[in-house]
Amino acid sequence: MMKENRIHNFNPGPAALPLPVLEEIRESFLNFRGSGMSITEVSHRSPWFDEVINDAVARTKRLLNLNDRFHVLFIQGGASMQFCMIPMNFLKEGQSADYVDTGTWSTKAIKEAQILGKTVNVPASSEDKNFSYIPKDISFDRDAAYVHITSNNTIKGTQWGSFPDTNGVPIISDMSSDIMSREFDASRFGLIYAGAQKNIGPAGVCMAIIREDMLEMIPDTVPSMLKYSTYASKNSLYNTPPCFAIYTVQLVLKWIEESVGGLKKMAEMNQKKADLLYGFIDSSDFYRGTAEPDSRSLMNITFRLPNEDMEKRFVQQALENDLGGLKGHRSVGGCRASIYNPTPLDAVEALVDFMKTFEKKG
Numbered sequence: 122m123m124k125e126n127r128i129h130n131f132n133p134g135p136a137a138l139p140l141p142v143l144e145e146i147r148e149s150f151l152n153f154r155g156s157g158m159s160i161t162e163v164s165h166r167s168p169w170f171d172e173v174i175n176d177a178v179a180r181t182k183r184l185l186n187l188n189d190r191f192h193v194l195f196i197q198g199g200a201s202m203q204f205c206m207i208p209m210n211f212l213k214e215g216q217s218a219d220y221v222d223t224g225t226w227s228t229k230a231i232k233e234a235q236i237l238g239k240t241v242n243v244p245a246s247s248e249d250k251n252f253s254y255i256p257k258d259i260s261f262d263r264d265a266a267y268v269h270i271t272s273n274n275t276i277k278g279t280q281w282g283s284f285p286d287t288n289g290v291p292i293i294s295d296m297s298s299d300i301m302s303r304e305f306d307a308s309r310f311g312l313i314y315a316g317a318q319k320n321i322g323p324a325g326v327c328m329a330i331i332r333e334d335m336l337e338m339i340p341d342t343v344p345s346m347l348k349y350s351t352y353a354s355k356n357s358l359y360n361t362p363p364c365f366a367i368y369t370v371q372l373v374l375k376w377i378e379e380s381v382g383g384l385k386k387m388a389e390m391n392q393k394k395a396d397l398l399y400g401f402i403d404s405s406d407f408y409r410g411t412a413e414p415d416s417r418s419l420m421n422i423t424f425r426l427p428n429e430d431m432e433k434r435f436v437q438q439a440l441e442n443d444l445g446g447l448k449g450h451r452s453v454g455g456c457r458a459s460i461y462n463p464t465p466l467d468a469v470e471a472l473v474d475f476m477k478t479f480e481k482k483g
């Protein structure tokens with residue numbers, strides 16, 4: 122299907138970017154800030170790129186209220202490479218780490234640590250109910266090297282509403298699909314990481330926010346490119362970074378800070394979008410949400426129709442109506458609307474209107 126216009130994009134990742142960001146990229150693409158070159162052509166050691174990366178770091182620190190103990194890093198390999206970097210850097214022989222299993226991505230994180238022969242404990246899992254909820258009242262091992270959680274479960278449509286008490290053990294969180302979507306207290310986190318392609322940019326870069334004390338835990342035996350300390354000591358410029366991806370992240374962060382007005386505003390907008398969609402799903406007997414209400418994600422709204430045949434037609438007809446990306450993950454089926462930061466309220470309104478029409482006409 123050839124589209125002349127841009128559609129409402131509910132893709133899970135890579136996902137929608139703010140239109141003003143795409144326009145700014147187009148505007149400055151051939152001649153970046155008077156350099157006479159594209160951002161894809163300037164040196165990563167030039168003043169033009171220095172300004173981009175430093176601004177992205179400064180905005181991240183301001184938005185998340187990070188103190189001087191935190192470093193903001195840009196790493197390639199996606200969130201998936203973090204799954205192996207974390208145990209390589211922070212889990213020594215004779216130690217163990219606690220991983221909460223809330224579905225697909227946490228399960229993969231556990232698997233990578235096990236491949237490395239590390240000791241992983243799973244003090245809580247929601248597998249008993251098909252990962253449809255976030256476990257509560259977990260008792261963590263006080264001696265664990267770290268606790269790993271997935272703050273938003275992109276595929277199962279669940280999200281931690283508040284973060285668990287870990288008795289001072291550093292929390293590591295995969296925030297790929299909800300970073301910069303709300304305010305939270307970052308000080309208890311030893312490491313936060315996020316593949317950019319959901320909430321804050323294009324594919325090709327993973328943001329890692331690491332606390333100073335974590336850098337001291339890293340053994341010398343870890344190869345340079347897999348060590349957080351290499352990135353921290355070189356401002357993510359040890360080797361050539363993904364310049365264009367970082368530039369786009371910088372523009373998205375600028376959009377959140379300057380156009381949206383910060384994370385409090387961003388969270389209000391995200392809440393409003395999710396309330397609209399869940400409110401409609403709850404009022405209907407035709408659509409059924411799959412996550413338990415107190416664990417629902419504000420980012421990925423997963424739902425089912427009465428049968429798979431209808432789900433197929435729903436996704437197809439939605440696209441014909443300029444509503445794209447509504448198919449659930451291939452591992453779980455059903456439907457999913459990903460409504461990350463850049464998704465405007467009017468896209469969700471258009472989706473709800475379409476859902477009403479589809480329910481009537483089929």
Ligand SMILES: *Cc1c(COP(=O)(O)O)cnc(C)c1O
Pocket residue numbers: 134198199200201202226271273274275295296297298316317319
């Ligand atoms: C998409 C996603 C990943 C995988 O990200 P890649 O950048 O493709 O490796 C990991 N964790 C979560 C929560 C995700 O949503």
